[in-house]
Amino acid sequence: MSxxxxxxxxxxxxxxxxAEMSFQDRIDTAEFRIHERAHITVNGDSCRGCTTRxxxxxxxxxxxxxTSDGGILFNYENCFECxxxxxxxxxxxxxxxxxxEGGYGIVFHRT
Amino acid sequence: MTDTDVxxxxxxxxxxxxxxxxxxxxxxxxxxxxxxxPGSKNMYGGVIYPRILDELIPGWFEHAPIQRWxxxxxxxxxxxxxxxxxxxxxxxxxxxxxxxxxxYRPDFDNWLAQQAVAAGAELICSTTVTGLLRxxxxxxxxxxxxxxxxxxxxxxxxxCDGVNSFIAKEAGLYKNVDASNYTLGVKETLSLPKxxxxxxxxxxxxxxxxxxxxxxxxxxxxxxxIYTNLDTIALGVxxxxxxLSAQKKRPxxxxxxxxxxxxxxPLIEGAExxxxxxxxxxxxxxxxMPKMVADGLLVAGDAAALCLAAxxxxxxxxxxMASGMYAGQSAAQAITAGDTTASGLRxxxxxxxxxxxLKDHKKLRKIPHLVLSDRVxxxxxxxxxxxxERMFRVENPNPKPGVRRILREERKKAGISLIDLVRDALTGxxxxx
Numbered sequence: 001m002s003x004x005x006x007x008x009x010x011x012x013x014x015x016x017x018x019a020e021m022s023f024q025d026r027i028d029t030a031e032f033r034i035h036e037r038a039h040i041t042v043n044g045d046s047c048r049g050c051t052t053r054x055x056x057x058x059x060x061x062x063x064x065x066x067t068s069d070g071g072i073l074f075n076y077e078n079c080f081e082c083x084x085x086x087x088x089x090x091x092x093x094x095x096x097x098x099x100x101e102g103g104y105g106i107v108f109h110r111t
Numbered sequence: 112m113t114d115t116d117v118x119x120x121x122x123x124x125x126x127x128x129x130x131x132x133x134x135x136x137x138x139x140x141x142x143x144x145x146x147x148x149p150g151s152k153n154m155y156g157g158v159i160y161p162r163i164l165d166e167l168i169p170g171w172f173e174h175a176p177i178q179r180w181x182x183x184x185x186x187x188x189x190x191x192x193x194x195x196x197x198x199x200x201x202x203x204x205x206x207x208x209x210x211x212x213x214x215y216r217p218d219f220d221n222w223l224a225q226q227a228v229a230a231g232a233e234l235i236c237s238t239t240v241t242g243l244l245r246x247x248x249x250x251x252x253x254x255x256x257x258x259x260x261x262x263x264x265x266x267x268x269x270x271c272d273g274v275n276s277f278i279a280k281e282a283g284l285y286k287n288v289d290a291s292n293y294t295l296g297v298k299e300t301l302s303l304p305k306x307x308x309x310x311x312x313x314x315x316x317x318x319x320x321x322x323x324x325x326x327x328x329x330x331x332x333x334x335x336x337i338y339t340n341l342d343t344i345a346l347g348v349x350x351x352x353x354x355l356s357a358q359k360k361r362p363x364x365x366x367x368x369x370x371x372x373x374x375x376x377p378l379i380e381g382a383e384x385x386x387x388x389x390x391x392x393x394x395x396x397x398x399x400m401p402k403m404v405a406d407g408l409l410v411a412g413d414a415a416a417l418c419l420a421a422x423x424x425x426x427x428x429x430x431x432m433a434s435g436m437y438a439g440q441s442a443a444q445a446i447t448a449g450d451t452t453a454s455g456l457r458x459x460x461x462x463x464x465x466x467x468x469l470k471d472h473k474k475l476r477k478i479p480h481l482v483l484s485d486r487v488x489x490x491x492x493x494x495x496x497x498x499x500e501r502m503f504r505v506e507n508p509n510p511k512p513g514v515r516r517i518l519r520e521e522r523k524k525a526g527i528s529l530i531d532l533v534r535d536a537l538t539g540x541x542x543x544x
Contacts, residue, residue: 033147060387083274083275087288088356102238106152108342109151110385111388
């Protein structure tokens, strides 16, 4: 039996076993009931001096986007309300974090 | 006269058990939930160990909406190409009195909250608590909510508002909040037909599998997990927060790499992501716990950092249910006795100290740090898989190298000094009690 057919027979070491997913498709699997009030606000001026930008890498919903002028663009709508951003942020006052209005925000179903 | 006797904030496992316990003791209870239904804000990487419910809900296993009973418990060490799996199976765990179960938290938490309603508690959903009410002496007397005229007074407030607990923080019970005490859990719920899951994982009916993974997190300190539900698989990673950004890898990329690992890929082939989720976990145990009692206030569950992340033991829902139950009982006793100051509520911490809730945490105090330490995270998986790889690779015509030689060479290759190895082994032996 050739190595190739052995691998095929045993289902191992394939290059792709599942289709890569776009980030938007990933986020679209979760339900967000969006309220008009932003429950998290980001003070772009504070972000301008920040070199670490932990939020950009860590936010699981990828809501922090660096801008070309050194600031941060933030959108609250697809937020998991996990708290990662304020925990990793090292700029006092850059992130104002509250929970959304009752009944709004992330709604999990099979988690 | 207060609006009610006990206000419980958060209808997760801690809050619902607090509400059941206080209602069973004859108190008026209001259970407040910010989500549209209990469990809608909750996810875990997890297994529920529900035996603590015997006291509050006899016969719970006849009704609780679980997915599968865990009969296979695996601990997997991953190197880039290898995997060592230590797998224990016990079909007895799939029968009464049962052990661990997989469940969807929106199902399980909702069911548990309905048990509180059945016990007499009033459940109010879609209501976010925005702050605490205090009397002129500073004693907590109730809550503010985002409802019009939404203030509510009570003799005791029980904060079960989860890992971010703004109530415990507002009450000044957390000394400091350090990101390194937390991990981020991200998870994919992957759909596959039930018979495919049964075949791939060697189980049938409602038997399930729990696989905990060390290594495979792309150089970020943390771990991975796989749990079987009836017709989905929960797969995810837990990532130590401050280290996450240093690696410049986003959470979903780390999941993607884990899914590509040769030991994982065949398990999930063809599965489709039907729900992505994320949540923060309080991981540092005793070293991060807040004060859990103030005048008119008790704190339970994740809000009190009562989550056990001790390597081979990863438990949270049972700690939440137990601490919630004891908080509800203590609140009821204190109200009956007419003293709901911190001193009147002291029976709560006494109970936590006398039971597994704090006993397990005290016994395993050093383990969370050891498990998330750089050596355990980045050197030991390669060291151990390297040993096993060479022990079972037959290199004829060369003779077997001998175990001692393999150990020495693999230890050097992994860059672990003998002194560190001995030190970690002792910490582990002592720490696991």
